[in-house]
Amino acid sequence: MKRSKLQTVLCIDDDDEYNFLTQEAFNDYQYDGQLVFHTSAEAALEYLSQLDELPNVIILDINMPAMNGWDFLDAFEAKQFMGSEQTHIFMHSSSVFDSDKERAAGYKYVCGFIDKPILQENIEAIANQYF
Amino acid sequence: MTQDDIFTFKTKPKVLVVDDRQAEREILHKLLSKLDVEVHSVDSGQAALHQLIRDEYTLILLDIKMPIMDGIETARYIRTNPITENIPIIFLTAYDQDDIDVLQGYKVGAIDYIIKPINEEILLSKVKTFIRSNLFEKQKEYEKILSELKLKNEKLKQAEREALDRLEEANVAKELAQQAQRKLEEQKGELLRHTQNLEQFAYVATHDLRAPIINLDGMVKIFEKRGYVNSENEEIFHRIEHSVSRVKNTLHDLIEVVTAKEALADEIFPLSFQKVFDETIEDLEIQIKDNDGQITADFTQAPTIHYIHRFLKSILQNLLTNAIKYRHPKRRPVVTVRTEVQGNTVYLYIRDNGMGMEPHQKEKVFGLFQRLSSDGTGKGMGLYITKSQVEVCGGNIDFTSSPEEGTEFVLSLPDMKRKTNEKK
The missing domain is CATH 3.30.565.10 (Histidine kinase-like ATPase, C-terminal domain)
Structure with missing residues (x-):
């Protein structure tokens, strides 16, 4: 059952256990679209460059080893993907520092900030507001 | 000693001629002009006493036979005045045994006599002797001045050295103050680094602790939600759940403590x-x-x-x-x-x-x-x-x-x- 036009979601997070929780939140939401996980920003960029159409939503963890969330955003902007203005990026972190939220607001493609853990309600809110 | 004293020393020695007869005064003037001295003359004992107060003389040529106040009396007055008491006197006298007896009663050295008519050679030689001895005195005085000056210079130098020492000390103190300032700056920087480290620590600790606790908490909820809890594992499950919730709450409070600072x-x-x-x-x-x-x-x-x-x-x-x-x-x-x-x-x-x-x-x-x-x-x-x-x-x-x-x-x-x- 399609509940909205939210069809493709990419989650970028190095924490596999956490990705399990995200998966569960999407299950609770009864999401029937495509949900893809990547555990590194580099792999995610590689994945994106091979797509014909970008995902509707990218949920991006900030704290990752090597290339972190901010590095991913810079690379994403630099690559100028086709139709990237249709992609909604949500920063995602267990950070409790407002400086991260302020910084997130400075990026063009960033639509919001979701505190961990992500819940069914967060997905509902995104779907209702943007799709 | 003042500058004037030194100046006085450099001027010509002055000789005062005291005689009531003008002819005698003129002769003496003429004779003494051969020496490098300045000659003043007066015509009476009283005039001599006045003149001696006005000017400073190296030698007095004093005629004994004078009306009103004779040479002997004049000399007595000269000797009673502290300003003039040490000026050497050469009496001028005609050959008179009484006068010579009186003159010999005076102290030797400060006093002499020449018998008239005046013999040029004797006069000049005696005057020269007195002038020279005076010059010698003056020289000694000059040396005294010089040594005093030297001493003063020495003191000035000493004062200068002390001033330099003070300056050196002041520089050392300044250097110390600057060192203290630098140390303070260093400590400030260190404190700032510590604070930043602490903030960094709080950031990392809250994130790195929070992330797995969020996972743990989520897993516990899923475990329960999926109905995995049964009578066999119920007790241990609730103990796990309670422990997770305690860690979560403690961390929440720690984060409040950290973020309450701003x-x-x-x-x-x-x-x-x-x-x-x-x-x-x-x-x-x-x-x-x-x-x-x-x-x-x-x-x-x-x-x-x-x-x-x-x-x-x-x-x-x-x-x-x-x-x-x-x-x-x-x-x-x-x-x-x-x-x-x-x-x-x-x-x-x-x-x-x-x-x-x-x-x-x-x-x-x-x-x-x-x-x-x-x-x-x-x-x-x-x-x-x-x-x-x-x-x-x-x-x-x-x-x-x-x-x-x-x-x-x-x-x-x-x-x-x-x-x-x-x-x-």
Whole structure:
């Protein structure tokens, strides 16, 4: 059952256990679209460059080893993907520092900030507001 | 010694001729002009005494035979005056045994005589002798002056050296002060680095601890949600759940402690006490119900304040939680909350009928990890956080308490209304 036009979601997070929780939140939401996980920003960029159409939503963890969330955003902007203005990026972190939220607001493609853990309600809110 | 004294030394020696006869005076003038001296002459003893006061003479040529005051008498006067007593005198006399007897009674050296008619050679030789001896005296005086000058120079140099030493000391002191300043700067920098390290630590600790705890908490919930809990694992599952929840709460409080250190100006908004109070009561509903608590509020005296929402809510939450938690075991908890306003400050009063505290516990109450009762649950960070949140906004927290009767907290909260940025 399609509940909205939210069809493709990419989650970028190095924490596999956490990705399990995200998966569960999407299950609770009864999401029937495509949900893809990547555990590194580099792999995610590689994945994106091979797509014909970008995902509707990218949920991006900030704290990752090597290339972190901010590095991913810079690379994403630099690559100028086709139709990237249709992609909604949500920063995602267990950070409790407002400086991260302020910084997130400075990026063009960033639509919001979701505190961990992500819940069914967060997905509902995104779907209702943007799709 | 002054400059004048030195100048005097350099001038020609002066010789005073005292004779009542003009012809004699002229002869003496003429004879003495062959020497490098300045010759003055007077015609009487009185005139001589006057002249001697006016000018300084090296030698006196004094005629004995003079009317009114003779040479002997004149000499006596000269000798009684301290200014003139040491000036050598050469008496001029015709050959007269009586006079010569008197003259020989004078002290040797300071006195001499020449018998008239004057022999040029004898006169000049005697005068020269006296002048020379005077010059010798003068020379000695000059040397004395020189040595005094030298001494003074020495002293000046010494003073100069001392001044240099002082300067050196001043430079050393300055250097020390600069070193101290540099050290202070270093320490400041070090302190700043420590603070930054601490912030970095807090950041990493909260993130790195929070992330796995979020996972753990999520897994526990999923485990339960999927119906994996059964009679066999129920006990151990709830113990796990309880432990996770404890770690989660401790971490939450730690984060509050860390973030309470900064109050951001753009977090300040006009807040309704009633609204924040209602939110808090909603959060504490179960706790209140379990204890059959009664909490009433009266914000009519001061209904609003400009403050940071998360702080005000946390303050109310902590204080109301404590009021319920430290209830009196034998009576139903009754808590009253009210506000008052005085100038720019709002006073918030929270009064309970709980078990109260002994006076000696007062200073411990606001400490970190301080729990006053083994009956109470929690981690003992609540009041420390509350105090931080009140103080970082310029306020103050205090309380009065009596054991078995209850406690009243009084908080002064300055209204943080922004003075700038009132743009439309």
